[in-house]
Amino acid sequence: MAQYRAGIADQAKSIALRNLVLSELIRAEQLTVSEEELAERATRIATQDYAEHDAEADEAGEEHQHDHTAEIKGLVEFFTQGGGRTMLASQLLTEKAFTRLTAIVSGEEVSGPDQQRIRRRQCCGRAARGR
Numbered sequence: 001m002a003q004y005r006a007g008i009a010d011q012a013k014s015i016a017l018r019n020l021v022l023s024e025l026i027r028a029e030q031l032t033v034s035e036e037e038l039a040e041r042a043t044r045i046a047t048q049d050y051a052e053h054d055a056e057a058d059e060a061g062e063e064h065q066h067d068h069t070a071e072i073k074g075l076v077e078f079f080t081q082g083g084g085r086t087m088l089a090s091q092l093l094t095e096k097a098f099t100r101l102t103a104i105v106s107g108e109e110v111s112g113p114d115q116q117r118i119r120r121r122q123c124c125g126r127a128a129r130g131r
Helices: 002-028 035-059 069-079 082-106 113-128
Strands: none
Touching: 002 082, 035 069, 035 082, 069 082
């Protein structure tokens, strides 16, 4: 039991550290999620679920003349309000943070205001290190 707890504790520390790093990256890079991004992802999730259901019914040779418009609208509303919105926004921010982190690590160019901010940090960082 002690070994199990130690393993769980190590996992929890690793997850907490990853979340802390991602949160700091989101803050430092001023990453945000727009209403349009939320609506687009909510719609994609909602329609994908019913499209997969219809495809499975097609494969099974079942008829499915049901219009899913009301169900899709309900799912989109769930993902754009309250707890569903918070969950989806968090997921999108995490994806953006991983994308940004990958770009930073691979040395990809950043355009726009982000590039100016990065150049200032690099310049100030070199001066502080005596370079």
